Amino acid sequence: MSTMGKKKLAGVAVVLTLLTIAGCAYENPAQPGPPVVNLSAPAQVSVGAAPGTGAQSGTATVSATVQNVNGAGLSNVVVTFSTSRGTIAPAQVPTGGNGVALATLTSSDTADVTASVGTLSAHMLVVSNGSAPPTTPTLPVAFLNVSGSATTGVPVVFSVSSSVTGATWSWSFGDGANDQSTAFSISHAYGRAGTYIATVSSSVTSSSSASVVVTDPTTQPGPPTGLATTMTCTPAAHGTPTPCNVSVTFAGASLPSANITGVHWDWGDGLPDLTTTPVNTHTYANPGTYVVFASVNAQTANGGQTATTSKSVVIP
Numbered sequence: 001m002s003t004m005g006k007k008k009l010a011g012v013a014v015v016l017t018l019l020t021i022a023g024c025a026y027e028n029p030a031q032p033g034p035p036v037v038n039l040s041a042p043a044q045v046s047v048g049a050a051p052g053t054g055a056q057s058g059t060a061t062v063s064a065t066v067q068n069v070n071g072a073g074l075s076n077v078v079v080t081f082s083t084s085r086g087t088i089a090p091a092q093v094p095t096g097g098n099g100v101a102l103a104t105l106t107s108s109d110t111a112d113v114t115a116s117v118g119t120l121s122a123h124m125l126v127v128s129n130g131s132a133p134p135t136t137p138t139l140p141v142a143f144l145n146v147s148g149s150a151t152t153g154v155p156v157v158f159s160v161s162s163s164v165t166g167a168t169w170s171w172s173f174g175d176g177a178n179d180q181s182t183a184f185s186i187s188h189a190y191g192r193a194g195t196y197i198a199t200v201s202s203s204v205t206s207s208s209s210a211s212v213v214v215t216d217p218t219t220q221p222g223p224p225t226g227l228a229t230t231m232t233c234t235p236a237a238h239g240t241p242t243p244c245n246v247s248v249t250f251a252g253a254s255l256p257s258a259n260i261t262g263v264h265w266d267w268g269d270g271l272p273d274l275t276t277t278p279v280n281t282h283t284y285a286n287p288g289t290y291v292v293f294a295s296v297n298a299q300t301a302n303g304g305q306t307a308t309t310s311k312s313v314v315i316p
Helices: 003-025
Strands: 044-051 059-067 078-083 087-089 092-094 100-106 111-117 120-126 142-145 149-151 156-162 169-172 178-181 185-188 194-202 205-215 227-233 241-250 260-266 272-275 279-283 288-300 303-315
Touching: 044 111, 044 120, 059 078, 059 111, 059 120, 078 087, 078 100, 092 100, 100 111, 142 194, 156 194, 156 205, 169 185, 178 185, 227 288, 241 260, 241 288, 241 303, 260 279, 272 279
Parallel strands: 142 205, 149 205, 227 303
Antiparallel strands: 044 059, 059 100, 078 092, 078 111, 087 100, 111 120, 142 156, 156 185, 169 178, 169 194, 194 205, 227 241, 241 279, 260 272, 260 288, 288 303
16 A cells, blocks of 8 residues: 555544544533522513693503512613603603602503513503503412311411511411411411311412311220239249239229239149239249239229239249
8 A cells, every 4th residue: 555545544543533532522411400580680561550630631650560570679670661652751761669660651642551671561551631441460479388188176387488578468277267467377276177278368469279188186095994914923943932913903094902802823833822912922842934823803993803814934
């Protein structure tokens, strides 16, 4: 192969190597994070008008309100006004501290007035005498937060999420009970099981509702009834007394030993015993494993009753 041919092949190899390296160096782009909310950016514009009277007939004061995503007014935002009839001045006005910019419309006929902020705009018809169709203000949003399940008689915590401060909240719990508070949370206990629609509202926010399913509490088992007895023994070496003791309860409460009218002991070695006390001892002649039985007779609030217990003892 000629020298020129070898140089061309070497060049192709270099290009392929660079492409391979470049391909290996490629990395997938990271997933974008959640968008950052800019509270200083305008999110909505609304327009209103107030009629002029007397000497001001034929004019109207036009207002434009600029708010962020939370419904808070934005100051120092320039609003551009335009009208389909007459004149409006000034044509550009910055909003004040409450997020409102004002301009004066002069027109002898109904005019379509537009207020613009960047790509946002709103418009309304203003009639010649200065009056305008009523507008519904955009209220900040309020959200009711509450667990979807509750238990009868147990207080449930309700809370509201809103950017508004200083509002008086009206709470309706859906069971006929209502309350008011300036705090963002309140508690309420439902007296009966069922599904209830709770609502929170105020004069300066939208209202919000949520459902709560209330169930009766699970019935817990009551205390034990009747006579019951347990035995403890301390095994001793054969030829030495082994003490045993029985404890007696009635309806879950300890029963005084004076209420015991008799205890029949069976020591497991063929030598039964009878006593009226809950404590007794027995001496085993030989080592081994014995099962001790005690049958207890006692006087209770329900009359005389009997309970039996046993214990295995190992005698060395």
